[in-house]
Amino acid sequence: MQSLEQLKARLEAAVPGVRAEIVPNGSPAGQPSLLLDNGHARAAAEFLRDDAELRLDYCSNATGVDWPETTVKEKVKVKKVVDGAEKEVEEVRERKRGGYLEAVYHLYSMARKEGPVIIRLRTENRGDRVALPSLTPVWRSCEFQEREIFDLYGVVFQGHPDLRRILMWPEFRDYPMRKDYVEPDDYEYEPTPHDEVLERARRHYAGGPAA
Amino acid sequence: MTTLQSQSAAEEAAGGHQLLEVSMGPQHPSTHGVFRMDVALDGETVVRLKPVFGYLHRNHEKIGEKCSYLGSMPYTDRLDYICSLTNNWGYALTVEKLAGLAAPERAEYIRVILAELTRLINHSCLAGFLLQDMGAAGTPLMYAFREREKILDLFESLTGARMMCDYMRFGGCRCDLPPGWIEQARRVVARYPRFLDEFEALLTGNEIVRARTEGVGVLSAQLAVNAGITGPMLRASGVNYDIRKVDRYGVYGRMDFRVPMGERGDTFDRYMIRILEMRESLKILEQALRDLPGGPILDPKAKLRNLRPKAGEAYGRIEGPKGELGFYVISDGGPNPYRYRIRPPSLINLTILEDMCLGGTIADAVVILGSVDIVLGEVDR
Amino acid sequence: MIDEGLRSELSRQGVVTTTLEELYNWGRKNSLWPLQFGLACCAIEMIAASMARFDIARFGAEVFRPSPRQADLMIVAGTVTKKMAPQIVRLYNQMPEPKYVIAMGVCAISGGPFKEGYNVLKGIDRYLPVDVHIPGCPPRPEALLHALMTLQKKIANQRLTGPDRPRHLNGEAPGEFPVPDYGEHDLAPPNNPAVWRPPPMTRDE
Numbered sequence: 001m002q003s004l005e006q007l008k009a010r011l012e013a014a015v016p017g018v019r020a021e022i023v024p025n026g027s028p029a030g031q032p033s034l035l036l037d038n039g040h041a042r043a044a045a046e047f048l049r050d051d052a053e054l055r056l057d058y059c060s061n062a063t064g065v066d067w068p069e070t071t072v073k074e075k076v077k078v079k080k081v082v083d084g085a086e087k088e089v090e091e092v093r094e095r096k097r098g099g100y101l102e103a104v105y106h107l108y109s110m111a112r113k114e115g116p117v118i119i120r121l122r123t124e125n126r127g128d129r130v131a132l133p134s135l136t137p138v139w140r141s142c143e144f145q146e147r148e149i150f151d152l153y154g155v156v157f158q159g160h161p162d163l164r165r166i167l168m169w170p171e172f173r174d175y176p177m178r179k180d181y182v183e184p185d186d187y188e189y190e191p192t193p194h195d196e197v198l199e200r201a202r203r204h205y206a207g208g209p210a211a
Numbered sequence: 212m213t214t215l216q217s218q219s220a221a222e223e224a225a226g227g228h229q230l231l232e233v234s235m236g237p238q239h240p241s242t243h244g245v246f247r248m249d250v251a252l253d254g255e256t257v258v259r260l261k262p263v264f265g266y267l268h269r270n271h272e273k274i275g276e277k278c279s280y281l282g283s284m285p286y287t288d289r290l291d292y293i294c295s296l297t298n299n300w301g302y303a304l305t306v307e308k309l310a311g312l313a314a315p316e317r318a319e320y321i322r323v324i325l326a327e328l329t330r331l332i333n334h335s336c337l338a339g340f341l342l343q344d345m346g347a348a349g350t351p352l353m354y355a356f357r358e359r360e361k362i363l364d365l366f367e368s369l370t371g372a373r374m375m376c377d378y379m380r381f382g383g384c385r386c387d388l389p390p391g392w393i394e395q396a397r398r399v400v401a402r403y404p405r406f407l408d409e410f411e412a413l414l415t416g417n418e419i420v421r422a423r424t425e426g427v428g429v430l431s432a433q434l435a436v437n438a439g440i441t442g443p444m445l446r447a448s449g450v451n452y453d454i455r456k457v458d459r460y461g462v463y464g465r466m467d468f469r470v471p472m473g474e475r476g477d478t479f480d481r482y483m484i485r486i487l488e489m490r491e492s493l494k495i496l497e498q499a500l501r502d503l504p505g506g507p508i509l510d511p512k513a514k515l516r517n518l519r520p521k522a523g524e525a526y527g528r529i530e531g532p533k534g535e536l537g538f539y540v541i542s543d544g545g546p547n548p549y550r551y552r553i554r555p556p557s558l559i560n561l562t563i564l565e566d567m568c569l570g571g572t573i574a575d576a577v578v579i580l581g582s583v584d585i586v587l588g589e590v591d592r
Numbered sequence: 593m594i595d596e597g598l599r600s601e602l603s604r605q606g607v608v609t610t611t612l613e614e615l616y617n618w619g620r621k622n623s624l625w626p627l628q629f630g631l632a633c634c635a636i637e638m639i640a641a642s643m644a645r646f647d648i649a650r651f652g653a654e655v656f657r658p659s660p661r662q663a664d665l666m667i668v669a670g671t672v673t674k675k676m677a678p679q680i681v682r683l684y685n686q687m688p689e690p691k692y693v694i695a696m697g698v699c700a701i702s703g704g705p706f707k708e709g710y711n712v713l714k715g716i717d718r719y720l721p722v723d724v725h726i727p728g729c730p731p732r733p734e735a736l737l738h739a740l741m742t743l744q745k746k747i748a749n750q751r752l753t754g755p756d757r758p759r760h761l762n763g764e765a766p767g768e769f770p771v772p773d774y775g776e777h778d779l780a781p782p783n784n785p786a787v788w789r790p791p792p793m794t795r796d797e
Contacts, residue, residue, distance in 0.1 A: 025523045025524055026521050026522045026523035027308075027309045027310070027311070027520060027521055027522070027523025027524060027525055027542065028308070028309075028310070028311030028521075028523075029308040029309055029311075029523065029524070029525035029526075031524070031525065031526060057436050057437065058436055058437075058439060059439055060439065060528070060535065060537060060554060061526065061537050061539060061552070061554040063539050063550070063552045065541065065549075065550050066550075104539070106526050106537070106539070106554075110436050110450060110452045113452070113457045116526060118526070139437060139439065140434070140437045140438040140439070140562060140563070141437070141438050141439020141440075141559050141562060142439075143438075143562050144558055144559065144561070144562055145558075145559075165265075166264070166265060167264070167265035167268040167591060167711075168265060168268070168675065168711065169265070169674075169675050169774040170774075171774045171775065171776060172774070172776065172777070173776040173777060174710075174777060176270065176273065176710045176711075177272065177273060181710070183708075183709070183710040184710070184777055184778035184782070186714055186778070186782050186783070187714075188790065188793075189790035189791075189793060190793065191793075196277075196708070197707070197708065201793070204793070237676060237679055238628075238629055238660075238679065238683060239658070240628055240658035244630065244631065244632070244635070245631055245676055265673075265675050265711075266631075266673060266675050266676040266679075267631065267632055267670070267671060267673060267676070268673055268675065268711045269671050269673065269706040269709055269711065269712055270706070270709040270710055270711055270712070271706075273709065273710070274706065274708065274709065277708065285705070286705065289632075289633055289705070292632065292633035292636060293636060352639075352643070353643055353644055356639070356640060356643040356644065356645075357643070357644050357645070359640075360640070360643075360644075360645045373637075373732070374633065374636065374637065374730055375633070375729065375730065587632070588632055588633065
């Protein structure tokens with residue numbers, strides 16, 4: 001089983017123009033993933049499936065993840081003048097990272113009994129530019145899972161044969177798994193509430209929210 | 212495309228006859244749960260079939276983001292509610308990968324024993340439900356549930372609950388085996404082949420079962436691999452992929468068992484594979500019960516309640532009785548997971564339901580659905 | 593009403609006396625036909641209750657009818673989701689009177705462990721009148737049998753005439769309930785005020 005660096009090199013050689021980036025994984029599981037750009041994702045997926053050394057013919061899982069806008073604290077080494085001498089000092093800088101939605105695919109090879117190879121696709125933002133290329137023509141197992149990502153996160157997959165809501169009813173308007181979803185408020189009758197449910201139920205109690 | 216447009220297109224394809232649109236479900240006599248199929252029929256032949264689900268969508272993944280890691284464990288019981296212990300193991304395996312924990316040997320053997328007992332329950336209930344769909348109203352199901360009750364007695368004396376066991380923990384198991392449990396388990400395993408022989412004598416040679424299942428719902432190996440089918444359905448189409456042999460998780464690497472495979476990929480193969488898998492499970496159970504070592508059942512370093520794994524992600528999978536059950540957990544360093552995703556085998560196995568049913572009669576569609584072995588708690592989560 | 597001592601004396605001589613009400617209720621309570629309607633995990637325990645170890649046939653209820661037109665007991669076993677709720681109310685409307693509802697499991701009573709959910713209806717009693725509630729997750733098959741016996745007692749005590757007569761003998765009481773629609777964020781209406789009248793909650797803290 002090759003390492004992800006070797007795979008990345010072969011991918012860049014086979015599919016011209018693709019931009020792949022290795023995203024490290026902090027946990028002891030040791031499963032780093034490959035971030036692909038949206039324009040060449042379909043071609044890269046076909047290479048991964050058809051290449052004789054990889055034969056990643058089985059897409060096990062397609063997940064949607066919501067990363068809202070956040071500020072990232074980074075430690076940067078800068079040259080600063082301290083006490084008259086120039087030294088390298090560690091400074092904490094805050095950088096604003098825009099929000100995006102992500103689709104993560106776990107690929108295995110049934111022919112060679114290897115895996116997993118994890119690829120990621122990111123949208124540009126969480127608002128209007130939420131289109132991603134669909135990998136259903138490459139691996140048919142993504143069909144229902146991409147519909148679910150559309151239903152719960154709002155990512156529009158271009159090239160999907162039948163993109164409709166799968167788990168919620170068709171007239172539903174929101175995207176429930178997003179981090180900023182507010183669910184409808186039907187906590188009127190709560191005999192034994194605690195924590196969050198108590199907060200929500202208090203609004204319905206006789207006497208108003210302060211009671 | 213609206214329903215009318217797609218209907219007229221299908222009508223043209225069917226030679227200008229008027230199509231009958233039937234919505235089978237979500238309440239129907241075959242006991243698969245709240246599952247609906249929108250079927251368009253030309254006479255009795257299925258021309259189009261679209262599965263509709265979501266009637267049991269209980270937003271398990273959103274609740275997983277609110278609960279702590281241990282707090283999600285009882286919810287995994289309720290995923291595939293017939294096999295709760297294998298769901299627990301899948302989740303425990305994933306969090307152990309994420310946090311870098313390992314279970315002691317005794318715990319691994321106990322996990323294998325419980326998983327194989329669960330596989331016995333699932334496959335015998337499936338055979339019962341499949342035959343109920345075929346019209347044998349209740350009798351094979353009654354035999355299957357009789358055996359299930361004996362195994363549920365074992366679960367209840369060990370974990371305290373018949374169905375929702377909530378037994379596995381990150382780094383081992385919740386509590387040790389009570390005295391007399393191993394002897395009782397050995398008795399159940401020793402008597403099981405007699406029940407299987409009885410079942411097979413009644414059903415496998417039965418000409419009605421053969422006529423209704425042979426050649427029905429054929430699935431080619433290439434389509435199965437591309438569509439991500441796993442479990443007995445994949446092996447019935449002739450693809451040798453059993454995660455117990457590929458990943459060798461737990462102590463399956465030490466067990467000696469074979470993987471049954473089918474040739475034609477039709478419903479009869481899928482039914483026979485499950486009967487043969489039950490016999491292999493009995494072999495694994497005999498070996499595990501014989502080799503069960505002593506020792507602790509929980510990793511002493513494992514912190515259950517306030518588990519805060521390092522930021523990162525992990526994907527863990529097991530060979531559940533229905534297929535590959537995978538869990539994908541992203542941690543951000545806090546007590547709750549950032550993203551908690553379940554890869555449901557039943558949902559992926561439904562991808563090619565339409566392909567298998569096209570061209571057959573509507574009675575075959577019911578039998579094919581029965582052989583896919585879905586549980587809606589898992590499909591909808 | 594006949595005196596109990598006289599009744600037992602007569603029955604020892606081989607003469608059975610009863611009232612029309614008792615006979616009517618006795619026939620109905622000992623042949624309740626449930627609708628084959630399992631939603632989730634509780635359905636497996638319901639099936640186990642109808643199998644060989646916990647035999648529901650002794651109560652006359654082993655005939656699970658697939659069609660609502662032939663059933664008179666609906667055991668709502670499992671989580672009721674908002675997507676499924678209109679179908680449940682529609683099925684209830686299709687059942688002929690007299691009909692009863694048992695809410696089996698905590699999910700059908702109040703939403704259960706999945707309460708904080710965008711698709712979970714917090715109890716089927718928001719849209720339908722429930723006769724017996726069974727707590728448990730899932731309740732054991734013995735608990736379902738106990739609920740069946742409680743319902744049988746309730747039917748046995750129903751008076752045929754008078755202001756508290758059951759719904760099917762009362763022309764004004766509604767037998768069908770409005771089916772909710774799928775709204776944009778929630779069901780419309782979110783509950784049925786004629787059926788669901790929870791007591792107002794007051795908390796001092």
